Amino acid sequence: MNVAMDADSLATLKFGIGQPVPRKEDPTLLQGQGRYTDDISLSGQLYAVIVRSQVAHGRILSIDTETAAAMPGVLGVYTGADLVAAGFGLMPKGLAFKNRDGSDMAKPDQLPLTTDFVRYVGDPVAFVVAETQMQARDAAEAVMVDIDPLPAVTEPALAVEPGAPQLYPNVPNNLILDYHYGDAEGVAKAMSAAAHVTKLRIRNNRIVVAQMEPRSAIGEYDPATDRWTLRLGCQGVFGMRQMLSSVLGAKTGNIHVLTGHVGGSFGMKASLYPEYLCALHAGRALGKPVKWTDERSDSFLSDSHGRDHDFTAELALDEDGKFLALRLNGFGNVGAVMSNSTPQPSTLNAVKNSIGVYRTPLLEVNTKIVFTNTTPVGPYRGAGRPEANYYMERLIDTAAAEMGIDRIELRRRNHIAADAFPYRTPSGNDYDSGDFPALLDHALALADWDNFSTRRTESRKRGKLRGLGVGQYLEVTAPPGAEMGGIRFEPDGAVTIITGTLDYGQGHATPFAQVLSNQLGVPFDKIRLIQGDSDQLIAGGGTGGSKSIITSGGAIIEASGLVIDKGKKIAAHVLEAAEIDIEFSGGRFNIAGTDRGIGIMELAAKLREGMQLPPDMPTTLDVAHIYKGAPSSFPNGCHVAEVEIDPDTGETEVVRYSMVNDFGVVINPLLVEGQAHGGIVQGIGQALRERVVYDEDGQLMTGSFMDYCLPRAVDAPSFAFDAHSVPARTNLLGAKGCGEAGCAGALPSVMNAVVDALSEFGIRHIDMPATPEAVWAAIAAART
């Protein structure tokens, strides 16, 4: 049977899985037509400005709002007491972990706005609403907050000491969680019996997320329907609505969350922040929409920070360099207030991700999660995954140097073999697939590893030190969870995907449409995506942990199957055939063995026009499905960084960067490569430039882009990128999450390269960020 390919089928191939399809939203964004929250102006909209604590710790004696309230244009000045009086409840308590003794972690009650103590510089204490932004800003300056200052503590190791300032009366020693995982006895035995133990203290520096779009929200309330509406940038409207429900004491059906374009987030915008509740409260109190948009100077204080762990890492090896045991002991600084995933990065994610691509039979992780008088710490690209890989990879390079074993050879001796899958790690993960030795070889070839000495000699002629570093990572991504797969055939001939992940730059609309186009043969350009309207969702896990293509992609595949099931019934009726004889392929329902059939778009059009159907027949092809989710995926790869250091200034430049990644089945290589690039430069930023600094009083010293060194175009290298895909066996697409992998490869490869360049001075370790000052000081100290 020869059936000519119709235009729809050809379009499907062009936009099929694996094609580098440009992004659907780009013509809009490239012309400045994006609709980020602050670009929206609602009729009658008012403006809110937040009043924040200027001290890191203290008791609130009084908040005088009278002067501000009398200023021109001011319609309301509110404090935490007003929110309590209005019935606003406690902030969500987030994840639950157990202490080593089995007891629950501490979870102090936290109001949206504090009423008794301030605990960090930037802690919101009041807010002003006025007719214009400028009026609100002026009046916010006039709110008099009288605070009796208390001593502050910013370092977790100091915060747990006896006599340290206490942030919450019911959290002794500021210790939220005394976390333990693993076989302590077995690890101790292995350590004492080992031929060699490598030990490093590694600081995981605190990072400002610095997404380019400051947070913004517009709050409204409609008394006629008793409905709240919140417009904001977030990482998933379904989960945001759930969190709002608990604080507002409202049913989820009475809350509408809307998200348009989101200008970056990297984990940070996933949390429910107090400012959103302020906008909602004022929206109800004043009967008008209230917009709040952060200013960058406040963003540095009020957006959750990332990282900030302090670990002592130990690796035990036998005389041949075989890994025997890994132990991490340290602290996770979570700042002054819990965010919704606060304890996870330095506990569970350290456990899961420190194992990486190596056979290490024994693992122990001990983490003290501690409050300090600093900005709350939340998830940031990888949320503990890249850092755990970093700890392991630094240990391996150090052990190799200490034992006189080549660092590549040491990795090869310990790789999990390509035929070892499924492989159960001591962290309880079941790796399904991978080829770690081959990835290492592939990356070394791409990086021209063998000819490095020629390049080092050339650098030396110019007075530069040159170093080469490898970072082989494996991340445990895509935490399992349910996700909506909705498919709707619209009156205008479009097909809408409805799902509850939410992209803040990833470009979901395109790969999701590629998946749908592949499954149903629907033309790519007819496919739209709804992701940011909570009224449209029956489930939604949001985006985070590199999971969107796995959860939403899987949801779309299952939903497509249901569309086909419905379509076969209807097509059988239309074609006057038995349902069992209907086959679906290439976007057409055909009677098997004949050339008679009907295309899915044509069938949808017939249904729209209205046709007589038997009573038991589906009347649309539409599906609203909940996909139960898939197990975690294990993206991995090997990055090779090459740096040049000027020994006179300490300035480090990444001069070559090569990577080979296993992201399983790649839906859209154009987008996936971009995800890797972005993650790597964030990693380079953390490794070489970025660092949050507090003074002893808890004042933020790095509160602007002049003081906080975000990588710019001149700081970033060009990339060599190769794929080495081994399809995942545990999800419908065979995909492995790519979103956070760049950081995971970059931290170890860059820092191993820096240490390699400095090794001639006998330097074995340098902490991130390897700023010019830090590198220069290390060289100077080594020379004396």
Added chain:
Amino acid sequence: MSKQHVTTTINGEPAEFLAEPFMSLLDALRDEMHLTGSKEGCGSGDCGACSIIVDGRLVCSCLMLAVEAEGHEIITIEGVANGDELHPVQRKFLEHAALQCGYCTPGLIVATKALLDRHPNPTETEARYWLAGNLCRCTGYDKIIRAVMDAAAEMRGVTA
């Protein structure tokens, strides 16, 4: 404070608006002229998200007062494309997927246009230094630089 009347040219069209003396040109563009393509990323001239071209010069509109626009010619992101036809720089950004969240993108497009209007044949290093005033947290800059070099070649009539 009384508002001042400002007469200017925006994207080739005569434009006038009222501005308070302390209002930034960025706020005037966004709030008075409803041209929301220019973004505020920092308000202090460090990020370049608000980049516009004033009389051929690349400017952070957050650092310029609205009243200073009097009599000047302004190009914003909304004026870069030719109607529905994307400017070569925009098209190359699309082809290379040189944007992710898109928030810094208007500034980068405008800054790139300003570069290529002046220097049609930049080296990669020159392009990186020219664009060093535009922060992007998403892309890692690699695709941006490739798009810029590709657009420059195309605009010079060279096949890349």
